[in-house]
Amino acid sequence: MKQVIELVERKRGVACCTPVAPRLTSGAAEQFSADLALLAHPVRVQILDLLAQSEGQVCVCDLESGLPVKQPTVSHHLRLLREAGLIDCEKQGLWAYYFVKREALTALRARIDAGFQALG
Amino acid sequence: MKQVIELVERKRGVACCTPVAPRLTSGAAEQFSADLALLAHPVRVQILDLLAQSEGQVCVCDLESGLPVKQPTVSHHLRLLREAGLIDCEKQGLWAYYFVKREALTALRARIDAGFQALG
DNA sequence: AAGATGTATTGACGAACTTCAATCTATCGG
């Protein structure tokens, strides 16, 4: 008896399906997830690792020899990273020397950190 | 034979294709990218946002009403987050009250931050 | 000019991801 009453009262009290207001706008959620998606692939992470390491420039064949994918795939991922502004390249003769744009990487990291802070 | 010699000499001059040693193991790159992929979807980010906000628990219908997807899709993303250990739920009667596992979220954030540090 | 070479692009294919209607399961109220 007592239990039943408590149950009923708890449900009313709990008020299921109370709308919860988001702290992030849907636009912010999309920005955050897009930022994460950019590096959510091991090959892109490895490319960034290889580039970040050589202060100088690295050509595509250097990358290819250090990665588990073929040249067109390397070029594909390089394009994604370049279009996102995270890396860039300088062409010298036949070779394309790629490098990390440090300030862009820093900015990406900061945005991701801010996203986590908003969640925490 | 002549060709081989010429090839070798040209390459020497330009010094292309110098092997670059990775700082991250391929396993670490996969861990990092998998961590990022977990939140590389706006709906999962929004779910986490909604849960992180209510200190108490949130039922699935609360989430559904605040998200741009239907109930089975909400359940699907909840499952991914739960299997990753980021959230959990407590069933009370008909309702399932979900909540963020703060320490898991903190650990995820720390791993991601460490990944960026390795890249920087 | 012709051939060789590094890189980019194209096109196609398969794999993985996202979504939802339909259905199933478990629980509650009567």
Place this chain on the structure above:
DNA sequence: CCGATAGATTGAAGTTCGTCAATACATCTT
């Protein structure tokens, strides 16, 4: 027990992503 309801699961469809052979392009060497 029966009808109603919250949530999970299934299965199918559409979409995006990752990969690579083939090819195109640009530049170098001869």
